[in-house]
Each structure stands twice: as structure tokens, then as C-alpha cells.
Amino acid sequence: MTERGPHHPESARPTLKTIAEATGFAVATVSRALKDAPDIGEETKRRVREAAERLGYRQNRAAVRLRTGKTNVIALVLSTETDVMNHTSKLIYAIAEALRGTAYHLVVMPFFPDQDPLDPVRYIVETESADGIILNQTQPDDSRIRFMVDRGFPFATHGRTNMGVDHPYFDYDNESFGRLAVAALADRGRKRVYMIAPPRAQMYARHMITGASQECAARGLLFELADTVTSDSSAQAIENAVSLRMAQGPRPDAMISGSTTGAMAAVSGAERCGFRIGHDFDLASKEAIDFLHRFRPEIIVGREDVARAGNFVARAVMAAIEGRAPELAQDLQIPTLSDFKTGIIDARP
């Protein structure tokens, strides 16, 4: 272990003062030179930059933050409750990648089932511990978004709301996914659709349900929503619910799932009753990873590009922080189904 601290003042981290002493300029001049202020001479800037480089100067973030109020932090606020497979790590990596080379650090602030989802947002805004927030799992009427809009706090979301407020978001067009899924199932001659939808509180669940149910109506198919489980329920719960449902009444011959887990569990549930995918029923599911086509190649898959979402919201929140208009205020991923029988189905008009 190397000795550190006041014993070795020569090894202390260089500050503006160090550069000032090395170059003979004042601390203020050094500061302004390093941020390329217009009232500093070219030769001065050159010498200051050279000294900074040579000494290995790195800005002290705490000092900047204290003085200017700018934290250079972007906070990602996540629910731990519904971990949609590895959505989360993909999102984090994509955000981090977009933040590369910028001054921003990424603080991850999950909230827990026993907490008000507003808590972390309120904390960040009130303690000014980040310059901007990224949220996911938006709700139709989202108190967190209302809070940030009211305070004029920069943010971007993965998912939309119903609130009629204009803010940067990225979303997957779950309504089109619902329509496409029903269309693909109908093409296989299916008539009775059973849907394991995401939790109703989530905005994207509404979209998906709307799309699927309307398309069913338009095509004269039966549409039924699983009422005891969602696509975020435990696999065991979904499996039980599906096998219960498949054991009775006019049983569904088609299923739609909002998640990878939901799809796997639904297949297991149906198989438990002796039904086979591709024969007795078909299934369409969304997923953000690359599993289902191996699990059962017959599953019709709509793949969500979470990396694209992460990249978008990161850029959008930086634009909001810096008061720039983002390249694009909102973006919507147009779904595509990959279907091992039919190939690719695109929702693009």
C-alpha cells in the first residue's frame, strides 16, 4: 500500500492553482482558458492547455457542482418490480454508450415495491442530485412526469403517457404490435385470442390491448384478456392460469403475450393440458432478447430494440438539460414480427 495524503504534497492531484503556478497566470485566467473563453489570448490558451495536459489536470467535479449547480449526472430511475428480462441491462448499456465522451455520469436509482414511485424523482429534483432523469415504465397518468414538468426538470422517458403533455420519449408501437399479432394469428386460421397483457397500470399495456382487441373486432375474432395474471406475473402463476383456462369452455386457439417469460409460461401451461403449439394453438409474443425462437420456433415474435430506446432517451435528456431541441422530440419503433413460417411482417404503412 502506497502512502498518500498530506505527506506527499507533490503527488497531490493538480488543481487550477497548480496550473496557475506552473504557467504564471492567475487561477481565473486558467479557468477561462480551459473553457476556451473569448477574452483569453490564443497563446495563453495554448500554454495553459499544454500545462494542464502535462500535469494531468482533471476538473474537480464536486467543486464545479458546488459552484455552478451543474451535477453532470443523469439519473436512471427504475422499478425493480417488473424486471422485463434483461431489458434493464441493455437499457443501461445503451445509455452509458450514448454518454461516453460526455461529462455525464450515470446514477442508477431503482425504487422498490414498498416505495412511492414518485420518491426517487422527488428526491433527485429536490436535492438537485442530477441534471436530468430517465424514466421507464410510464403510466397513463404518471405522477412522476407531472412532477418534473411542473418543476421544469429535464427528463426523457421510455414509454408514453396519456396526459397530453409534450415531452421527449421513445416508445415501441405496442398498438401496431397488437394488430400485427392478431393478423398473423388470423392468417393461421385462429379464431379465439387469449391475451396475457402487461400490467394494466402501464401505458404500453393499454396500447397493446387496444391494438389487439380492435383488430380482433375488425376481423370478427373472439378476444379475451387473462384476468388473474399479467405478462409480468411469475412464470408459475402464468402457467397455472393458462392451463386452467385451456382446460375448459370454448378454449382459445391463439395467445398473445407481452413478455418472454409470459410466452414460455403460456406454452408450458398449454402443453400441460396436452395442446401443442402450431397444431392446437399459436402464440405471438413480444421480447427484447433472443430466446423464444429457440424455445419453440413456432412462436411469432415481435422484437423490441431496447438499445435504440436507451440511446434515444440518453440523447434526448442531454438535449433537454442543455436547452437544445433534440434531433427528434419523440420516436416510435415500428414493430416487425419474425415468424419462422411467413418470414418478416412489417407494420410500416
Place this chain on the structure above:
Amino acid sequence: MTERGPHHPESARPTLKTIAEATGFAVATVSRALKDAPDIGEETKRRVREAAERLGYRQNRAAVRLRTGKTNVIALVLSTETDVMNHTSKLIYAIAEALRGTAYHLVVMPFFPDQDPLDPVRYIVETESADGIILNQTQPDDSRIRFMVDRGFPFATHGRTNMGVDHPYFDYDNESFGRLAVAALADRGRKRVYMIAPPRAQMYARHMITGASQECAARGLLFELADTVTSDSSAQAIENAVSLRMAQGPRPDAMISGSTTGAMAAVSGAERCGFRIGHDFDLASKEAIDFLHRFRPEIIVGREDVARAGNFVARAVMAAIEGRAPELAQDLQIPTLSDFKTGIIDARP
């Protein structure tokens, strides 16, 4: 949007000064009272705390950080290259949960394939942008760990090294897993083991290979290591490698995989050649999630508890930062196999 800033000084965030003015004490007194210093009277403390509460005082992190050098940040340094399913989000959630109620924020700092893995660690240590670091995917001789040990920087890791340095870590006993897996396969009469191991550079790969190969030797089984792919390769690559291998020579009748993806791909590859799991071959795999038993119930699964790991490393790094000895310097998860035929197999001696 509400107006803010200097226009509404009464709505400004309260500081120690605000409390000092409200109570009539000096700023220094308020500061000491709030941290329960022994030289402040009880009555004073009570009044200061009451005022702080009433005014909604929150410490300014930037000021504390500038003054004391303590960042109250823990950095999680991750490789984006090998995303072992949703290891990552589980780890993050578990760390965040352990950090709840403490002053620590979690900064996630992934590094990218084109970077030296030492870069983020060096950056954090040199700019003092965190009080401690959590690392995963340790290597037998890990330059990052050497760097932190040399600097006396607090850290904890998920995974061990071969370096003979003593530091807090959590690990899964991959060697025992390897032994158990071979034993379970041998119990089913299998003779020729083919292993899709994690990348050799990772410490845990060595352990797993050692365990499996030694157990094979002890039992007189053939042991063969996949040489063109690892359990972190793409599913497609693994599937191809396995189907190539199964098509020729004295083909394996048993497989071991280090990951969920590896197991799924291996099964697909074998099935492509017409072999069925449970009949022509058996497979044991590690996984951190809950997928494989649905994918093919015949797979023998060793489940790694990533949440426990996250909780441990978070506590350990906090202890290191605060100069406390951790409750436990190191911890090792003893593997257990769940096997739908045999039930649970435990490695505990």
C-alpha cells in the same frame, strides 16, 4: 412551468445557514449538532434537528464532497461485452437494495470492448469520483485489482483471482459445480463429457473447468472442451459448434454449459443432428435465472444467486470504505443442482 431561481429566494433550498438563522446558533454549531457531535448540548441538538426537519433541510452533497473528499458514491464497473443474461440487472438491484437508507449513490460505469478494462478503474481512482468500486468478471491476474490494491482504494469483487492478494469477494463455487455436474451426468450413465466453458480469461472459467475435468478423470470419463466457442459466444455460434461436433467421431453423450444461452444453443445444435436430450445425451448448466427448466425440463441446472452476490459486495465495499472489517471477508456460494429426475443435489460436504 414554474419560475425558479433568484426570483424566489424564499423557496430556495435551505442550507445550514438557513437553520442557523432560524435557531440563532452559528453555522458551525448547526453542522456539528446535525452530526451528533459530543460537544453540543442535548437541547441544542433537539432544536437544530427540529428546525432542520421543519425547513426540509437536505445536505448538499457537492459541498460535503468538496470539503471532505468523501463522494458518497459507489461505482459499479461492468463489462458490456459478456452480458450473462440478466445477471447484470439482478446485481444492480441487489446492490441498490443494500445501499438503501445509506448515503451512497450507485454510479454504473460500463466499459466497452474497445477499451482497456483498467480505464474506468483508473479514472475513478485518479479523479476520486467514488469512494469504492465493485467489479465483476475477475481475471486470474487482474490488473484492475492490482491497481486498486496498490493505491489502497476500497473495493469488492464478484469473483476471485489467482493473485494471492486478500480482498473482499463473493464467488460461486464453480469448481464444485463442475464436479457436481459431472457426477450427475455420470449417474445417468454418461461417459463422454463435452464442455462449453466460459471464456478462459475469466477466473470462474478456470474453476469450472478444473472441477469438471478432475471429476471426469477421477471417474474415468472422457473430458473434452469446446475449443471454438465459449458459453458467452453467440447462441448461433454455439449451436453451430455443437451440431458440428455431434455429427462426427466418438460423439459426446453429455454436455456442460456455463450459461443459459449456451445450454439453449447446445440443445438446439444437438437436436439439429437428431439427438434428444434425456435419450441420446444429457446436459448440465449454470444459470442465474429461471428459464432452462421450462426450455427442456431434462436439463440439470445449477442456479447462481446473483442477488446474494450483489448484497454481499455492496456491504463489503461499504465496510472497506468505512475502514470496518466486513462481517465476512469473503463468501462462497455452495452450488446445488436441481434435477427434475433426482431432485436436489448439494455440494455441501
Place this chain on the structure above:
DNA sequence: GGTAATTTCTATAACGTTATAGTTTTGCCA
């Protein structure tokens, strides 16, 4: 009752940065 010891409180400076207002230097033109 006077001094010492103890308890409680406070003034001050400092952490590293930047905004502001101001000073010095240089250049230009009459």
C-alpha cells in the same frame, strides 16, 4: 470566593471552481 477544569458554542479558513467587476496592456486614430 477564586481558580481550574469542563462543557458548550463560535469565528475562521479552507476545499476547487467560476461569475463578476475591474485593472492593465495594447492598438489605433486624430
Place this chain on the structure above:
DNA sequence: TGGCAAAACTATAACGTTATAGAAATTACC
């Protein structure tokens, strides 16, 4: 050469906190 504007630089204060040394008030002791 004097005057003035522009360019280049600097001194100072401030952001909110805490460590330090010391001051004031209280208690203990003989």
C-alpha cells in the same frame, strides 16, 4: 503625443460544508 477603445488578464467573492482552534459559559474543587 494624447486619448480612447478593445483585448487580455486578474482580484475577489461566493457556492455549502466541516476541521480547527479558540472563546464563553458553566461547573467543580479546595
